[in-house]
Amino acid sequence: MNKFLDVIDDYILKYAKEAGRTGYPIIRHMAFAFPDEGFETVMDQFMLGDDILIAPIVTPNTYKRMIKLPKGIWQDEYGKIYQGHRSIEVDVPL
Numbered sequence: 001m002n003k004f005l006d007v008i009d010d011y012i013l014k015y016a017k018e019a020g021r022t023g024y025p026i027i028r029h030m031a032f033a034f035p036d037e038g039f040e041t042v043m044d045q046f047m048l049g050d051d052i053l054i055a056p057i058v059t060p061n062t063y064k065r066m067i068k069l070p071k072g073i074w075q076d077e078y079g080k081i082y083q084g085h086r087s088i089e090v091d092v093p094l
Contacts, residue, residue, distance in 0.1 A: 011048075011049060011051075011052070012026065012048075012049075014049070015048075015049040015050075018049075026048065026049060027046055027047070027048060028046060028047040028048075028049075029046060029047075030042045030045060030046060030047065030068070030070070032047075033047040033050070033070070034070040034071070037070055037071060037085075039068065039070070042068055044056070044058050045067060045068065053067070053069070053070075053074065055067045055090075057092055062092065063091065063092055063093065064089055064090065064091055064092060065089070065090060065092055066087050066088070066089050067087065067088055067089075067090060068086075068087045069082060069083075069084040069085065069086055069087070069088060070084050070085065071084045071085040072084040072085075076090070
């Protein structure tokens with residue numbers, strides 16, 4: 001089995017159990033996850049649990065996108081580190 005999928009399965013299962021215990025959603029609006037950081041109008045990115053920020057491409061033929069990062073240190077899927085509390089533009093190849 002794919003190790004990445006095993007990790008994601010375990011991660012989602014962890015937050016599913018938390019949802020049952022606390023009522024917190026697994027998929028979280030940015031303003032829910034980061035209150036008072038100005039994410040109320042951000043509608044094209046969300047959090048999966050506490051640690052994974054999802055910023056999908058929502059328009060065709062788009063190969064870059066802006067991502068608004070919450071406070072803190074963030075790492076992309078390639079290991080690049082970003083200081084949070086700012087917006088960044090990232091390349092989004094297929």
